[in-house]
Each structure stands twice: as structure tokens, then as C-alpha cells.
Amino acid sequence: MKFDTVIIGGGLSGMIAGITLQKAGQRTAIISTGQNALHFFSGSFESMQEPEQRVLDLFAEAGVRLHYTPGVRLMPLGTFKESALSLEDVDLFPTPAFAKKVLIVNFTGYHDFFSSFLAEGLEKQGMSCRVRFLNLPEMERFEQSPSEMRSVQIARTMDRVWEKVVQEVRVLLKDEDTVILPQVFGLQDTSVPGRIRQNIPARVIFAGTLPPSVPGLRTQILLKQRYQLLGGTYLMGDEVVRAHTHRGVVHSVATKNLDNHYVEADSFILSTGSFFSKGLVSNPFEVFEPIFGLDVEFKEDRNEWYNPAFKEDQPYMHFGVKADANLHALKDGKPLKNLYVAGSVLGDNCPEFGTAAGKAIRTALHAVDQILKK
Amino acid sequence: MKLQEYTESKHNFEECMKCTVCTAYCPVLQANPLYPGPKQAGPDGERLRLKDPYFFNQALKYCLNCKRCEVACPSGVNVADLIQSARIKYDHTPPKLRDRILASTDFMGKLARPFAPIVNGVTSLGITKTVLDATLKIDHHRTFPKYSGMGFESWLKLHRKEQAEFPEQVAYFHGCYVNYNYPQLGKDLVKVLNALGVGVQLLEKEKCCGIALITNGMSAEARKHAVHNIGQLRQAVVDKGLKVLTTSSTCALTMRDEYPNLLGVDNADVRESLLLATRFIYEKLEKGAQLKFKPGYHKKIAYHTPCHLEKMGWGIFSQKLLQMIPGVEFTLLDTNCCGISGTYGFKKENYEVSQAIGEALFTQIRAVNPEVVACDCETCKWQIEMSTGYTVMNPISILAEAIE
Numbered sequence: 210m211k212f213d214t215v216i217i218g219g220g221l222s223g224m225i226a227g228i229t230l231q232k233a234g235q236r237t238a239i240i241s242t243g244q245n246a247l248h249f250f251s252g253s254f255e256s257m258q259e260p261e262q263r264v265l266d267l268f269a270e271a272g273v274r275l276h277y278t279p280g281v282r283l284m285p286l287g288t289f290k291e292s293a294l295s296l297e298d299v300d301l302f303p304t305p306a307f308a309k310k311v312l313i314v315n316f317t318g319y320h321d322f323f324s325s326f327l328a329e330g331l332e333k334q335g336m337s338c339r340v341r342f343l344n345l346p347e348m349e350r351f352e353q354s355p356s357e358m359r360s361v362q363i364a365r366t367m368d369r370v371w372e373k374v375v376q377e378v379r380v381l382l383k384d385e386d387t388v389i390l391p392q393v394f395g396l397q398d399t400s401v402p403g404r405i406r407q408n409i410p411a412r413v414i415f416a417g418t419l420p421p422s423v424p425g426l427r428t429q430i431l432l433k434q435r436y437q438l439l440g441g442t443y444l445m446g447d448e449v450v451r452a453h454t455h456r457g458v459v460h461s462v463a464t465k466n467l468d469n470h471y472v473e474a475d476s477f478i479l480s481t482g483s484f485f486s487k488g489l490v491s492n493p494f495e496v497f498e499p500i501f502g503l504d505v506e507f508k509e510d511r512n513e514w515y516n517p518a519f520k521e522d523q524p525y526m527h528f529g530v531k532a533d534a535n536l537h538a539l540k541d542g543k544p545l546k547n548l549y550v551a552g553s554v555l556g557d558n559c560p561e562f563g564t565a566a567g568k569a570i571r572t573a574l575h576a577v578d579q580i581l582k583k
Numbered sequence: 584m585k586l587q588e589y590t591e592s593k594h595n596f597e598e599c600m601k602c603t604v605c606t607a608y609c610p611v612l613q614a615n616p617l618y619p620g621p622k623q624a625g626p627d628g629e630r631l632r633l634k635d636p637y638f639f640n641q642a643l644k645y646c647l648n649c650k651r652c653e654v655a656c657p658s659g660v661n662v663a664d665l666i667q668s669a670r671i672k673y674d675h676t677p678p679k680l681r682d683r684i685l686a687s688t689d690f691m692g693k694l695a696r697p698f699a700p701i702v703n704g705v706t707s708l709g710i711t712k713t714v715l716d717a718t719l720k721i722d723h724h725r726t727f728p729k730y731s732g733m734g735f736e737s738w739l740k741l742h743r744k745e746q747a748e749f750p751e752q753v754a755y756f757h758g759c760y761v762n763y764n765y766p767q768l769g770k771d772l773v774k775v776l777n778a779l780g781v782g783v784q785l786l787e788k789e790k791c792c793g794i795a796l797i798t799n800g801m802s803a804e805a806r807k808h809a810v811h812n813i814g815q816l817r818q819a820v821v822d823k824g825l826k827v828l829t830t831s832s833t834c835a836l837t838m839r840d841e842y843p844n845l846l847g848v849d850n851a852d853v854r855e856s857l858l859l860a861t862r863f864i865y866e867k868l869e870k871g872a873q874l875k876f877k878p879g880y881h882k883k884i885a886y887h888t889p890c891h892l893e894k895m896g897w898g899i900f901s902q903k904l905l906q907m908i909p910g911v912e913f914t915l916l917d918t919n920c921c922g923i924s925g926t927y928g929f930k931k932e933n934y935e936v937s938q939a940i941g942e943a944l945f946t947q948i949r950a951v952n953p954e955v956v957a958c959d960c961e962t963c964k965w966q967i968e969m970s971t972g973y974t975v976m977n978p979i980s981i982l983a984e985a986i987e
Binding site: 210242243244245248249350351353354357359361362365419420421426434437442444445446447448464465466467468469470485486487 | 600602603604606607608612613616617618619620622623653654655656657658659855862866869893894895896897899903915917918
């Protein structure tokens with residue numbers, strides 16, 4: 210099968226590249242080994258730079274509305290982190306002291322939302338907090354299998370019964386100016402978070418839960434739908450096992466599912482992510498990129514990979530594939546002419562593109578620009 | 584340096600990072616609170632079961648074996664294989680009479696076919712459905728597939744000579760459904776392949792692929808089928824140098840993946856030669872073969888990717904083939920389970936869950952409002968036709984209809 214561009218890795222970076230290329234009239238395929246980091250998405254892109262208009266447009270066309278409000282966001286354990294570009298239902302504040310009195314509402318038996326930690330964190334900022342638990346009859350079914358009472362299962366129920374939550378919260382609400390709810394709303398019906406806000410007479414903040422992330426899953430579903438609607442071919446659950454390269458040009462890749470049916474393309478984008486999704490792999494001696502054997506920046510001495518203080522910055526998180534200024538992948542010090550690298554597989558290489566999700570977006574667009582220039 | 588050697592685990596279960604992504608894609612978890620979910624039933628439960636079989640949970644029977652957890656897993660854990668293997672290893676409850684009947688698709692086919700008109704008449708009667716529901720707990724909403732008087736095997740044997748004259752040959756694993764219930768699909772395949780200059784042969788003697796035996800707790804019987812079928816495939820592939828095609832995505836998945844992974848039957852020498860017919864045809868056309876399409880053909884088609892085809896990753900071949908037909912208006916439906924999962928949905932205790940799982944798919948089909956739904960799986964066809972009223976056609980049949 211032949212495409213104009215094949216994108217290896219179907220996360221944020223891969224889908225941004227795929228959507229942009231399809232819009233430009235290319236025929237593309239995305240090959241993805243299972244689901245991706247969007248399932249752990251906080252709802253806020255870790256990027257302070259102002260996004261290009263085309264980024265906002267791309268998300269809006271997929272049905273994902275973003276806002277750019279430099280400030281801090283509330284983390285799941287009641288701490289704060291600098292953020293700027295976020296999903297519509299994730300609020301950003303100029304300072305951590307964003308309210309005076311807060312009502313934190315959780316569901317009975319739901320252990321993936323840390324209401325008491327949240328309260329403790331907010332009290333440190335001088336806010337007074339009250340934590341209350343809701344008992345909805347619709348939630349009783351989860352008690353039969355409490356180990357699977359997870360964000361996504363609750364969210365599927367909440368799409369139907371969110372109005373009951375609103376009613377209950379209105380009863381609970383006393384003089385609080387702000388209500389905090391877990392991020393379990395608007396999985397399928399994206400209008401729900403907005404309607405909850407309209408119907409509760411206080412500011413409503415949605416705070417993070419343990420994975421899977423509901424806003425992340427929603428973003429994944431919408432971006433993938435948009436990509437497929439534009440005619441893109443998304444091969445989910447497949448894995449590139451081998452690449453065929455000749456004189457610095459990649460011709461085709463072989464995948465686990467398609468065995469001897471090679472996938473050919475004029476250009477390739479490598480957006481396989483970091484260690485979690487096996488874009489980078491390590492053994493006791495080295496860190497390597499498993500598909501093409503690209504050059505990887507890492508420390509020779511294994512003792513320098515880790516910081517024994519667990520919570521500190523870990524050096525291995527900065528390792529990544531080397532690329533030139535136009536994001537051509539480097540192999541044995543030389544650029545591969547039609548292979549571009551995007552997203553977190555780059556590690557801290559190419560720092561001019563920023564970090565984390567911001568980098569995923571910017572590198573994807575830069576790679577696409579190079580491909581379309583040809 | 585073979586480091587991986589020391590970190591391998593059966594069905595990759597130690598690769599599980601507890602990320603919970605699988606739980607977001609399990610169709611059963613959304614509909615049946617009694618099911619512990621793929622993470623708990625799969626890798627989490629496996630750690631406990633390895634310590635003590637006491638921890639085996641009967642609720643694993645609610646797993647559909649749709650493999651959507653495996654497609655979603657970012658770490659390559661074969662979650663569904665873990666669950667099905669645990670059922671094979673630890674569940675020694677003898678299957679109920681009903682499950683034996685539902686699982687024995689080829690035995691029942693042999694029995695019923697000579698009396699096809701009578702059997703079809705009887706099974707479609709309301710009273711029969713009521714009795715089956717009350718006695719065997721086969722849900723009365725279900726309609727049994729009709730049996731065909733002349734099996735596909737007998738039909739192809741009549742045409743053996745002319746098929747042998749084609750310069751290129753393939754073998755066809757038709758499966759129970761084509762032989763006993765719907766020979767037309769097999770005839771459609773023969774028409775399309777003949778148009779490409781390819782003649783069709785039968786295997787010397789095929790047996791049911793055995794998927795229903797596996798999921799109904801009859802793995803010993805399933806293994807016998809597997810050993811027999813792999814022997815048959817070897818005759819075709821190794822001795823005669825033929826490719827073997829199927830028109831059922833589940834037959835293909837079972838023989839390619841379930842045989843080695845669940846039943847321990849090695850198929851390494853034949854696996855790559857066992858193809859879904861749409862993949863074979865797509866590859867022929869890609870290499871320059873031509874099909875002559877009828878002028879003025881028009882059809883609005885919504886394509887549903889069956890779970891097992893999603894797992895194999897071959898849905899693209901069926902999709903691209905349909906999109907190649909001039910006059911086809913094509914919509915790719917979102918990937919969702921239809922809920923029937925072979926014999927699962929026929930069981931009374933699963934009926935409601937089965938329909939709840941399929942609802943997202945049914946709603947989308949109604950919204951698209953196609954002339955036909957295309958799909959490579961016979962049980963998806965029954966489920967979608969019963970639940971939406973839309974006609975479901977195998978892509979091969981659509982292709983056969985669209986060519987001269």
C-alpha cells in the first residue's frame with residue numbers, strides 16, 4: 210500500500226501532522242501501537258508560548274475548543290503548575306489563590322479523585338474548603354465491581370445523568386464561591402461541562418482524576434474522527450517492526466499485522482513518543498530507537514541516567530532521538546532525507562521547539578511544512 | 584545480547600504498566616457491572632491466579648473476546664488472550680447442553696441441512712423461539728440463520744473442472760456459515776476471483792475453525808479442530824503452494840492467532856498464506872490486475888469493521904476495495920463492537936448486554952442511513968440486521984454485484 214506520508218505513532222503529534230497533511234490534500238496513514246499519552250492528558254498543554262492561529266483552528270475544526278490564558282492550573286493533588294494553552298473546560302488562574310470558599314464534590318466510593326488532598330492544598334493557599342460526597346442511584350452499579358470504578362465508566366453515566374449532579378450540588382452549596390468537580394463530564398456530549406457551569410450559581414472548576422483522562426480520551430476520539438473524516442487511514446493496534454532504507458531514503462516499513470505487505474510512502478514522520486510507548490527503549494547499556502536505529506542522545510554512564518531522589522528531575526526523561534534543524538532524523542550522524550522526527554521521541558533535542566505537548570504540536574507542524582515544501 | 588529472553592512473560596502480561604487504557608475501550612465494562620474489566624480479569628488477575636488458582640473468577644465468562652483491549656494497549660499486553668487462556672486453564676465446569684449446541688456449528692449444520700426447509704420453518708416459528716428461550720435459554724429475540732439445501736462444498740464440486748482450468752489457483756476455507764447457511768457468499772467469491780483469472784479449490788476436508796468451541800469452554804474439541812485444519816492448510820500451502828482465503832474475519836483470526844496463542848497449535852509455516860479474501864484481491868489489483876465494473880452502478884455503503892478484523896488490522900483492505908468501486912458512496916463507521924460476539928449474544932443472560940453494547944453502532948448506522956452496511960463477519964451481520972433492519976453484505980458480495 211502506498212501513501213504520500215506515513216506517520217508512525219498516533220498520539221497528539223501524529224494526529225496533528227496527519228490532519229494537517231490530509232487538509233493539504235495528501236494521502237496519509239497513521240500506524241499506532243495502541244493508544245497514547247492523550248489518555249493521561251491533564252487538559253492543559255504544557256506550553257507557555259502563544260499558539261499559531263492554525264493550531265487553534267485545527268482543534269476547533271475537530272470540535273476541541275482551546276483557550277490561551279497564561280497562568281496556573283490546579284493539579285489533582287492540590288498543587289499548582291504554570292500553564293497557558295488549555296481545553297475549554299480546564300480553568301487557568303492568574304494566581305493560586307483563585308477563590309475564597311470552595312465546595313469539593315466527589316462520588317461515594319470513587320477513589321481516583323483525591324478530594325481531601327485537594328482541600329489540603331487549597332487550604333494552604335488560604336481558601337476554606339468543604340468536601341462532600343454524592344450518592345446517586347445510577348452509580349450503584351459500580352459497587353459490584355469497585356476495582357473498575359474509573360473515570361471513563363463514570364463519565365459514560367454522567368453524559369446521561371449530569372443534571373442530577375447539578376441538582377445535588379445546588380442543594381449542597383451554601384456560601385461557597387467555587388465548586389470543584391472531578392473531570393468526568395463531557396466524554397461524548399462535549400456541551401455538558403458548559404451546561405453544568407451555567408446551571409450552578411458558583412464558579413465550577415473541573416479537577417483531574419487518575420487515568421484514563423476523560424478530557425484526554427475525548428480529545429483523542431475527536432482528533433481521530435477528524436483525521437478519518439478527512440480521508441486519513443488510521444491503523445490502530447499495529448506496530449512498525451522494520452524499515453527499509455536505501456542510501457539515506459526510507460522506502461517502506463513492515464508492520465506486525467500486515468507482515469509481508471509493506472507500507473510505502475514518499476515521506477515518513479516518526480512520532481512514536483518516549484519510553485512509555487516504546488519510541489525509546491533502554492537496556493542496561495544503552496538507550497535506542499527501535500525502528501530505524503537512529504542516533505539517540507543519552508549519557509554514557511548509566512549511573513547518570515537516574516537521580517536517586519525520586520521526585521527530582523530525572524535525566525533519562527531528557528534523552529531522545531537526534532535531528533537536524535529541519536527535524537530530519539539522524540542516523541550515524543547523517544540526516545535521513547525523508548524521515549522527520551516529531552513529539553516526545555525527540556527528548557530535549559531541538560529545544561527551540563519548546564517542551565512537552567507544545568513541542569509535540571510545533572514539531573509536527575514544522576515537519577509537515579518541510580514535507581509540503583518539497 | 585538477548586536481554587529480552589529473561590523478561591518475557593506469557594501473553595506479555597508483565598509488560599502491563601497498570602495504565603488502565605484498556606478499561607476505557609472494553610465494551611462489556613460499559614454494559615455489564617458483573618464483569619471485572621480487562622485489566623482486573625487479565626494481567627492483574629493473572630498475578631493472583633499464578634499464586635493460587637482459587638483466584639480464578641467465573642465472571643471472566645462475560646469477556647466477549649473482542650480483543651479491543653489488545654488493540655488499545657500501548658504496552659503490547661495480550662489482555663484478551665490472558666483472559667481466554669485463564670478460562671481454558673482454570674474453568675472446568677462442563678459446558679451446558681445449550682452451549683454445546685451453539686458451539687457445534689458444523690455438526691448442527693450437517694444435521695440440519697438435509698431438512699433445510701423444515702428446519703428453517705421450525706426455527707423461525709414464534710413458538711419454537713419461546714420454547715428454546717424457556718428450555719435452553721437461547722434468547723427469543725434471536726433468529727437462527729437459515730440453512731441452505733445445497734451446501735457450498737457440493738456446489739463447488741460440481742464446478743471443479745472449470746475452476747481447475749484457471750491459470751492461477753487458490754484454496755478457500757469457506758467456514759460453516761458459507762457452507763450451511765449462505766453459499767451465495769462463496770459463489771460471489773468465486774465470481775470475483777474468476778474475473779481475476781483465479782480458480783477456486785476446496786481444502787480436502789475442513790472443519791469448523793473452532794472459535795465457538797473455545798469461547799464455550801470446549802477447548803479440547805477446539806484443539807482437535809485446530810490440529811486437523813492446520814494439517815489441511817499445510818497440504819494446500821506447503822504441498823501445493825497455494826494461498827488459502829477466507830471470507831470470515833473470525834475464521835481468519837482464529838486460525839492465524841488463536842490456534843498458536845490459545846490452543847498451542849503451531850501454524851508458523853502456513854500463517855502468512857492464510858488471508859482474508861479482500862486482502863488477496865486488493866493485493867492483486869495493486870499489482871495491476873483489473874476488474875471490469877458495471878457502468879452506472881451506485882450504492883451508499885457504511886462499512887463496519889468487525890472486532891476481529893480490527894485486531895488483525897486488515898480492515899483497510901476491505902475498506903479500500905469498496906472505495907475503489909465506481910459509484911460507491913462510502914462511509915467508515917466509528918469502530919465499535921456490535922455486541923453479538925458469535926454465540927455470546929444468543930444466550931438469554933447476555934441479550935440485554937449485547938444490545939446495549941451495540942447501541943452506539945446502531946445509532947450511527949441509522950444516522951448515516953446507507954443502502955447497505957458492509958461487514959466481513961457473519962455474526963455482526965445477524966446482529967446489525969436484527970437490531971437496525973438494515974441489510975448487511977460482505978464486501979465480496981458487493982464487489983461481485985458491482986462487476987460485469
